[in-house]
Amino acid sequence: MHNKSIKELASGLRSGEFSSVELTQAFLARIKQHQSLNCFISVTEDLALQAAKLADHRIATGNADLLTGIPIAQKDIFCTQGIKTTCGSKMLDNFIAPYNATVVEKLNDVGAVMLGKLNMDEFAMGSSNETSYYGVVRNPWQTDSVPGGSSGGSAAAIAARLSVCATGTDTGGSIRQPAALCGITGLKPTYGRVSRYGMIAYASSLDQGGPMARSAEDTAILMQAMAGFDPKDSSSVDMPVPDYQAGLGVDLKGLTIGLPKEFFGDGLSGNVAAVIEKAIQEYQKMGAVVKEVSMPNLKLAIPAYYVIAPAECSANLSRFDGVRFGYRCENPQDLTDLYTRSRGEAFGKEVKRRILMGTYALSAGYYDAYYIKAQKIRRLISEDFKKTLAEVDVIMGPVTPSTAFGIGEKMGNPIEMYLSDIYTIAINLAGLPAMSIPAGFAEGKPVGLQVIGNYFTEDRLLNIAHQYQQVTDWHQRSPKGFE
Numbered sequence: 001m002h003n004k005s006i007k008e009l010a011s012g013l014r015s016g017e018f019s020s021v022e023l024t025q026a027f028l029a030r031i032k033q034h035q036s037l038n039c040f041i042s043v044t045e046d047l048a049l050q051a052a053k054l055a056d057h058r059i060a061t062g063n064a065d066l067l068t069g070i071p072i073a074q075k076d077i078f079c080t081q082g083i084k085t086t087c088g089s090k091m092l093d094n095f096i097a098p099y100n101a102t103v104v105e106k107l108n109d110v111g112a113v114m115l116g117k118l119n120m121d122e123f124a125m126g127s128s129n130e131t132s133y134y135g136v137v138r139n140p141w142q143t144d145s146v147p148g149g150s151s152g153g154s155a156a157a158i159a160a161r162l163s164v165c166a167t168g169t170d171t172g173g174s175i176r177q178p179a180a181l182c183g184i185t186g187l188k189p190t191y192g193r194v195s196r197y198g199m200i201a202y203a204s205s206l207d208q209g210g211p212m213a214r215s216a217e218d219t220a221i222l223m224q225a226m227a228g229f230d231p232k233d234s235s236s237v238d239m240p241v242p243d244y245q246a247g248l249g250v251d252l253k254g255l256t257i258g259l260p261k262e263f264f265g266d267g268l269s270g271n272v273a274a275v276i277e278k279a280i281q282e283y284q285k286m287g288a289v290v291k292e293v294s295m296p297n298l299k300l301a302i303p304a305y306y307v308i309a310p311a312e313c314s315a316n317l318s319r320f321d322g323v324r325f326g327y328r329c330e331n332p333q334d335l336t337d338l339y340t341r342s343r344g345e346a347f348g349k350e351v352k353r354r355i356l357m358g359t360y361a362l363s364a365g366y367y368d369a370y371y372i373k374a375q376k377i378r379r380l381i382s383e384d385f386k387k388t389l390a391e392v393d394v395i396m397g398p399v400t401p402s403t404a405f406g407i408g409e410k411m412g413n414p415i416e417m418y419l420s421d422i423y424t425i426a427i428n429l430a431g432l433p434a435m436s437i438p439a440g441f442a443e444g445k446p447v448g449l450q451v452i453g454n455y456f457t458e459d460r461l462l463n464i465a466h467q468y469q470q471v472t473d474w475h476q477r478s479p480k481g482f483e
């Protein structure tokens with residue numbers, strides 16, 4: 001059952017081949033069996049079985065959606081009413097959310113069955129899932145390697161068939177990078193397409209929730225349920241949501257693909273480059289036309305991001321003060337002691353580093369030199385994309401410079417860790433949609449192809465991924481031991 005697509009599962013549920021309760025039990029058993037991957041922070045077994053029962057009833061009465069009764073899991077950054085929501089931090093280890101994030105509400109409404117809350121980098125800061133208070137997640141393709149981050153639990157759980165699909169969030173690459181390193185499909189939607197309400201904020205002008213699954217088709221189905229205007233999120237965009245599944249049948253003849261030369265320079269490992277080149281040839285066989293393009297400001301993306309994201313995080317995380325949410329130190333001497341010790345004891349090293357960097361960049365003497373400058377660079381990067389996307393339909397390139405790296409390998413060197421998002425971060429600065437598609441393997445580890453489109457062209461990106469998945473089977477492969 002665990003290798004079936006959402007459509008296959010939905011038809012099995014309708015024909016009575018199995019019930020949602022049975023399906024949910026099968027996934028819960030797999031989660032238990034593969035606990036050593038550490039994908040889940042919380043497994044909500046009883047609630048899942050209750051939801052499955054309701055879903056079975058709904059299916060029997062004919063009032064069901066494709067996702068009704070399908071086991072899914074939520075990244076632990078999305079607030080779930082009455083259920084612990086930790087954001088991967090000791091700070092929120094005892095936090096029970098009083099309300100549901102809009103994304104959670106929407107998935108509950110269609111009757112999807114939540115198995116639990118997925119592990120992630122602390123407050124979504126990281127590229128390897130090693131900054132989580134709940135420990136590192138292991139990559140099912142090679143268990144001494146990282147799954148990527150920050151949605152590492154989501155990607156690893158899908159690759160290991162512990163959940164059919166999952167939610168993720170992407171501030172600088174956190175859906176695409178783990179999707180690439182775990183060999184699954186992930187979509188970072190246009191900023192504003194999926195509600196951020198109830199999604200714990202890291203860098204609000206960059207954060208965007210999105211779907212992760214094995215295939216583009218499953219990703220499209222999950223996206224359909226997640227997307228749409230939300231009056232509770234002031235940056236949510238009030239535009240109709242296309243029928244993503246209906247958009248999956250378009251052939252790619254005449255599609256123009258831009259290949260930025262900056263994506264293929266030094267720093268990209270040879271074996272990843274070879275896989276990407278092959279994937280692009282596959283698109284040419286389907287009738288796409290390739291054009292070399294240049295986006296000279298891309299090289300400024302990492303430095304600009306590491307001013308803007310920490311600046312926003314320093315403001316967002318000021319709410320965790322030992323008073324309003326989560327952790328509080330013991331026996332505070334006075335208010336200052338309460339603030340400083342609660343924050344000092346409950347935030348991890350990477351989160352503290354970001355808060356310090358951000359506070360510094362926003363301080364009176366440095367605001368113009370760092371923050372304003374970074375915002376100007378952000379504009380230049382957006383203009384590079386605008387110009388390029390006026391010449392070509394989509395941009396393609398790698399998601400990551402290398403395949404999954406070893407656990408512990410980059411933790412001592414933050415700059416090297418930050419560089420692992422070199423191909424994903426610029427897209428968030430511009431607010432564009434992009435996907436990671438399984439495109440092959442290098443030394444036994446998955447490689448992802450990135451496809452970047454213009455604003456609100458998620459339907460086109462999903463179709464481009466789907467067409468590729470009609471002629472390749474990379475997305476169907478399962479890691480050894482998880483078949």
Ligand code: GLN
Pocket residue numbers: 124125126127149150169170171172173174175202309421
């Ligand atoms: N790795 C990047 C960071 O650490 C991006 C994380 C994300 O997209 N949430 O900030």
